[in-house]
Amino acid sequence: MSQDGNSLSRRRFLSAAGTATATAALAGCTGGNGDETTTEETTDGGETTTEDDSGGNGDSPSVLRYGRGSHSPTLDFQNSTSGEVAKVTEQLYDTLINFEPGKSTLTQGLATEYTLEGTTASITLREGVMFHNGEEFTAQDFVATYRRFVDSDYENYAGDDYVSAYGPFTLGSWIDEIQVDGDYSMTIELTQTYAPFLRNLAMFAAAVHSQAAIEEYGTELSSNPVGTGPFQLSNLDDANELIRLEANSDYWGDGPNVDEVVFVTIGQNSTRAQSLASGELDITDGLGAQSSVQVENASNAELVRTEGINIGYMAFNMASVEEFRDRRVRQAISHAINTEAIVNEIYSGFATQASQPLPPNVLGHNDDLDPYPYDPDEAQRLLEEAGYGDGFSFELATFQNPRGYNPSPIQTAETVRSNLGDIGIEVEINQQSFGPFLEYTAQGRHDACFLGWYTDNADPDNFMYVLLHPQVEEGELTDGQDWVSFDAEGYNTSNRSGWANSEYMDLVEQGQSAYDEAERESLYNEANQIAHDEAPWVYLDYADELRGVSNRVSGFQIAAISGPYLNLVSLN
């Protein structure tokens, strides 16, 4: 790449030498000469494309500029769990099954038919789909992709220091065997009945590499992506944190409707919002409350929002704090914390108050449940009833940097401290940066902690089982006790509460293996009722998804899961 660049620039340098450099530097600002040069260079330069700065007039290609806060650490969906990676790989790659744009329901992707019965998933693949390298997509590509991700015996396995945790989490833990019947049909045998499986196939991490590319590039796929998606990579510029994609004219699905997409990294939210307002960006994400207001006030852009599929919460560590083992104490604290004020004042209303672990728009969200109302008197009464009328003290661990579900963790912690101070509970705030915080709380060293979760697959299991089920063997549990130690063998540390309510566990286990939607809905409704009443967490908020979109963009569909669907976007 850089060698090409060198030879190109030498040639250009020679062609431009003599009159060009010095004289044109004076005259060139007028623009006429520049345009001529551009056309000439583009035709012989081949891979270099240069455009007019204005970006959208007739003969120049239409370029969609997508602004975000961080650059992609890799372009391989098997190499990272980062959402920044997903945003780009969703454009380059396809999954067998897709989420419908802006919804959490499933639709066809590279698979035209898919069923899950018992432990068998049968999948029929789309024919005639071509990878960017000209190879045709077949079932063998999916198998090679899968093995590269999770099978350390496979010759093209990407390596323990390379693959992301989504390998086992999404596929490896559930798939027993894949059988290929011809090029366009395959059967996946699961290790157990597992209702979310088809949804896992729709996750970005379950996209499909080309087998030929896997063999050719190995781990270099992280900078040489070869997918079947609506766009293909034209240039990865790590120095300037830009990723340039060009339209795949052979794309099998809808769109793309623009010639190019550029992912632009602008770390500071306010600068990003300003860039949108001044017309240097077309779409931007990662907006905080303040920059959302900036976008709302911009004349040439609008703020688009939708309910997110996430939750922010405060977990009680029942394994370490005796007081928290009494349900009345947890309920009292849930009543004492003014979540309405937190959501409206601190999060500026860009979130809704939470009532249960499962956010709205996910199957099994219980509409009959309301958030715990702010009621210090009731809180005091419950505390007294539990025998803690004189209060007690605990440490609240929190991360320092904003996260989507908790954009102001320190301020939120201060509010909790002040609210609980009113009912005689003394809170000491322990703030840490996110990495050490995760380690600290995963080891169960906290008394209580803030945390949250963004969905992977919009399945209730992804919240209810993943975050509140201890996942330990029966023998580790004690009869009549609804918590378990973090030291228990195989304990699921994502359950930061140590909560082990057998009734709840039964329900979510049934939910995991039930395939009938109505049945699952009622199981999760009930599980949510229990989680609400038992209050292993203080349910804080469901954060909204916010995007700034320029007026020259049409067809943009904001999505709480998957996406952005840039293939549907066009520029006016």
Place this chain on the structure above:
Amino acid sequence: MISTRFVLKRLLLLVPVLVGVASLVFSILHLSPGDPALTIAGERASEEFVRQVEESLGLNDPIWVQYGRFLADAAQFQFGESFIIQRNTTVREVLANKLPVTLELALYGQLIGISLGIPLGILSAVKQDSITDHLTRIGALAGISVPIFWSGPLLILLFAQVLGLLPTSGRISVLYNVEAIRVTGLVTIDTLIAGELDMFVSAVRHMILPASVIGVYSMALISRMMRSSMLEVIRQDYMRTARAKGQGSKITVLKHGFRNAMIPVITVIGIQFGGLLGGAVLTETVFAIGGIGTLLVEAIKVGDYPIVQGTVLTFAFLFTLVNLGVDITYSILDPRIEQ
């Protein structure tokens, strides 16, 4: 003349400095809380997966083994591969991408600072206590006092939003593919080499605001130092003698005074430039120019050890190199210093 011996001696002194810095960085990173394997693996990882990552990266080796490995690699300027920021890319490659970004900003910022600071400082000294002097000093004080995280966004608001004259962020219009014409990594130079005038103009327009923000700060420091140093020199006996011999004040100041007054100013310029090579984090952040400073801050935040180690050592190396340059300049300005 500068003797090779002098330069060699200085270069040798670099070794203990760098070993010291390397050891310090290593210890701080390994003493601070946080398990990098857990950070790499992420929230979705099982305990087993975290251990697998830890083992594959050698993070479970005894600390002295890790330290030995690190020193041996660092001696060859190898720092391994980035854990998180640019997964599985060598730190060398990441730095090669980021250093020119920082270098370009520092160069232009310092160029503005020097070309304004020195003349203003001299003017201020020569016209001591005049209106010009007062205005320059107030300007310099303001330049030092106004924080970049305030002046930066304000400049963006004025020049990009209200007047629409300059772009808000980045190094060049994102519509241009500068990666394809990369030679030096400095976009203003690469675009010229490629003969792409539109791109060059875009690069210069993007550079104006951030370089000015840095330049104003530099200018303020340099002009203050120039003024006081010049005032001191002007009062020296040899200056009076020169004037007594009938030389005009312009010539005395520029010919006899300037050279001697420059010594402390060179120190300031050296330290500043060295500091800027470590990344003007605030300016980089405000104008979304991802240089080495932003990289380091990000790497510390997410626990990307190899990047932190590589960046800090590179910074230390460059800083000491700039200081060597300063020392050499001293000995040119005043050969007595070499003794």
